[in-house]
Amino acid sequence: MFDDLVDATTGTRGAGALSSWARVENAACAQRVATMAAMLDEAHAASGSADRDQWCLDNLDAVAAHIGAAQNITPGTASHQLLVAVALHDRFPRVAAVFAEGLITYALVKTVVHRGALVIDPDALRALDGLLAEAFGDWEPRSVDKTEKAIDVSVAQVDPHAVRRDETKARGRSVEVRIEEDGSGLATVLATLFAHDAKAFQARLKNLAATVCPDDPRTADQLRADAIGAIGTDRMACLCGNDDCPAAQDPPATGVVVYVIASEDTLADPAPGPSAPRHETPAPPTETPADTDEPTAAAERAAIDGEEPPLFDKPLRDLTLTEAMTPTPARLASLRPAALMGGQFLPGALACRATIGATITRIVHPGQASPENRYRPSRKLADFVRCRDMTCRFPGCRVPASQTDIDHTIPWPHGPTAASNLKCVCRRHHLLKTFWGGENGWRDRQLDDGTVIWTAPDGKEFVTTPGSRLLFPELSRPTATVTTTGRPTPHTAGLTMPRRRITRARDRADRVRYERQRNEAAQA
Incomplete structure (x- = not known):
């Protein structure tokens, strides 16, 4: 089917080519989604998979890590894509078939999965799958809101208690901090608050902006923006530069750490x-x-x-x-x-x-210094490794190094505590390497300049370089070559994976049952 769609683009141009390639793009996305679902099926078919569903880092997390590395996307994005893939192919096979023909987009598939998540009766689910698959053949372009409402109409026909209720505006309040990736060094803060809290917040900003002296060079808008950054303190730092500034006699202090x-x-x-x-x-x-x-x-x-x-x-x-x-x-x-x-x-x-x-704090490059004779690195060595790596070193992961573990690539005591054998790995991927590693799992090796080469369970390699290499290449200068002592052995002896109290499937079923009960109560 996919090859036929590609062949159909031959000789097309203009709007015709645009339409043909858009359908090819949708069909290719459907192939990608189907591959994700198949990867999870293979993980569940492996020996001992039932017990691993109770693991803190379960089968779905392990497959999501592989998906994230293969597509160079973050673990959260990979997990979300995998959940959509599983729900589509387990619950909506006829919609998946329409998707495979390139007739609908991935955005519409995500909406179907979300709006139909509360349908649990098998007969009702099959009916909903059929209704949507037939309807998508002649759908005209719709806005997101109209698309959701149209799908909800079909859900209501098969199961009135499965229609997802929109949250009230108050329940949707949130704060989002988005650091711009354009190199400006700025961030955007979007917040929805209660009106009375917003008034208090506005007054707080005004009071903080007033803690500087009149000679401060910032405009009123700049002072209010900087006051948000100083919200954790009781005053702002004055920038007038005067030696006798009264506002500078009491500098701000905070317990929050930003590296x-x-x-x-x-x-x-x-x-x-x-x-x-x-x-x-x-x-x-x-x-x-x-x-x-x-x-x-x-x-x-x-x-x-x-x-x-x-x-x-x-x-x-x-x-x-x-x-x-x-x-x-x-x-x-x-x-x-x-x-x-x-x-x-x-x-x-x-x-x-x-x-x-x-x-x-001054960061010292260890050069060709000898390894430290202990398991836990010194503060000086740990600071260097974190500043060299900047983030978790697993492919696609962006967790800041300040929130990661420092991992021995070759396990201690066979691998030394030295910069060439240490890297930053977040707790999720540390557990992945420890319990999903071995000859048929994730393996890694590290070069003297901090480069880490990961080998996935399927044998494909992914190379990650230190995050400082672009701005601070001096931190990536080679350090002393690692020398192992003895033959490294599996380091899981005596260790156990943290376990979930309930499985992921049970947790989802509980949340679906709770939301259905709320719908029933609202309709009653």
């Missing part, structure tokens, strides 16, 4: 730098080009506060057309960028701002 990795040059005291080539805006012959400020580090640090500088250096009415079309370009930053512990890019000026009230 920022920066070059020593970036955090050095501001000092005038050499003059850079000066851009001059074209001017009449009788005028002399205006002088421009030197792009010193101090100027870069100050440039993130205050009003936006004018786009042109003279009034618009005095500009020629050429001058209006070519505004003065911005200079390249001279401060070396930094990074958050997690890999997010942070411009040098923002890294300097983060040092206010912060504790600065």
Whole structure:
């Protein structure tokens, strides 16, 4: 079927080609989803799989880890895709067949899985599957809201108690912190609060913004934005720079820890730098080009506060057309960028701002130093490994290194406690390596520069490099080569995988039963 769809694109162009390739894309996605479901079936067919369903890292988690590594996506995204795949092929086979023909999109499949999740009677589920498969043949384009309502109509026909009730607006309140991946070093905070809490929050921001002195260079909007960052303290750091500033006598303090990795040059005291080539805006012959400020580090640090500088250096009415079309370009930053512990890019000026009230720890590269004669690495070595790796080293995982375990690639005591044998692995993937490892499971080996090569159960290799390699390549300089003592043996002796109180299937069944009971009570 898929090959026939690809062949049908031959000779097409324009809108016809667009339609044909969109159907091929849907069919290819259906093949990918079916492969995920088949991988989980194979895991359940393996010997001892029933007992592993009680494991904290169960069969589904292990398969999701393999899916995440193969597609280079995060574990959460991989788990969600696998759950959709299983629900589609176990509960909606006729919808899956329509999907395989490329007639519907993955977004619609996800909506079907979600809106039909409460149907538990086998006859009702088969009826719903048939209704939707027939309806999708002549559906016109719909918005997300209309799509959900149309599917809910079909659900109500087969099982009125299975219609998912929309949450009230109050129950949908949440806070989302989204760190921008554009290198700006900024984040977006989206919050939905109770009205009275929002009023109190607004007043809190105003009070915090008022703790700086009048000479602070920030605008009112910038002060309110920085007040959100200082919400964990009782006051803000004043940036006026005056030695006798009364607001600076009581610096802020907080118990919250945020790790920022920066070059020593970036955090050095501001000092005038050499003059850079000066851009001059074209001017009449009788005028002399205006002088421009030197792009010193101090100027870069100050440039993130205050009003936006004018786009042109003279009034618009005095500009020629050429001058209006070519505004003065911005200079390249001279401060070396930094990074958050997690890999997010942070411009040098923002890294300097983060040092206010912060504790600065110097990271020492171990070079060719001998291994430490103990299992747990010293604080100095652990800090180096975390700053070198920045994140969990499993393929696709983005858990910050500050929230991970430091794992011996070759198990202790046969493998030394040295930088070339240590890496950051989150607890989930640490358990995966320990209990789903071995000759037929996940295996890893590490190079002297911190590169880790993972081998999946199917034999495919995935290479991950230290997260610091782009911004801080000096941290990836090779360290002492690992020398093993004796023959490494499986290190699971005496260890047991943490177990779930109930299986994942039982937990899902309980949640479905609870929501159905609520629906029945609401209808009564």
